[in-house]
Amino acid sequence: MLDCFPGARDPVEITVIIPDELARQIIPEGLDPSRQALEDIAVEAYRAHRLTGSQLRRLLSIPSRYELDAFLKKRGVWLEYTVEDFRREGEITAPLLAERGEDGEQRQRSR
Numbered sequence: 530m531l532d533c534f535p536g537a538r539d540p541v542e543i544t545v546i547i548p549d550e551l552a553r554q555i556i557p558e559g560l561d562p563s564r565q566a567l568e569d570i571a572v573e574a575y576r577a578h579r580l581t582g583s584q585l586r587r588l589l590s591i592p593s594r595y596e597l598d599a600f601l602k603k604r605g606v607w608l609e610y611t612v613e614d615f616r617r618e619g620e621i622t623a624p625l626l627a628e629r630g631e632d633g634e635q636r637q638r639s640r
Contacts (some may be wrong), residue, residue, distance in 0.1 A: 572604050 544567060547555065556562045571588050574580040580588070582597060591597045596606070 542607070568604075572606060575601075576606060 543566075552562065556565050562603045568589060571580060571585055575582070582594065585591070586594070588599045589600070591600055601607075
């Protein structure tokens with residue numbers, strides 16, 4: 530798993546001991562407890578901005594950003610998109626849309 534982290538040192542192994550009755554409540558039946566614990570820890574680290582989306586994808590071996598978005602959505606983690614993000618994208622997109630509009634007008638004139 531750490532092959533995807535260039536320069537990574539030896540992996541850290543964490544052992545957690547949970548009473549059976551609580552473990553059954555925490556880990557849904559049929560799921561791998563180790564994988565579930567890793568996902569839970571990783572998602573919380575992502576929420577707290579201790580892991581980036583790219584790091585989270587590599588840690589959990591999620592192949593694409595699209596699949597990561599779906600994984601996070603299932604876990605109730607929504608994309609942080611601020612008004613400032615919206616404005617910045619608008620500033621970037623506006624000239625491109627204007628250029629595209631001019632191209633469209635020229636095509637219609639040449640018909």
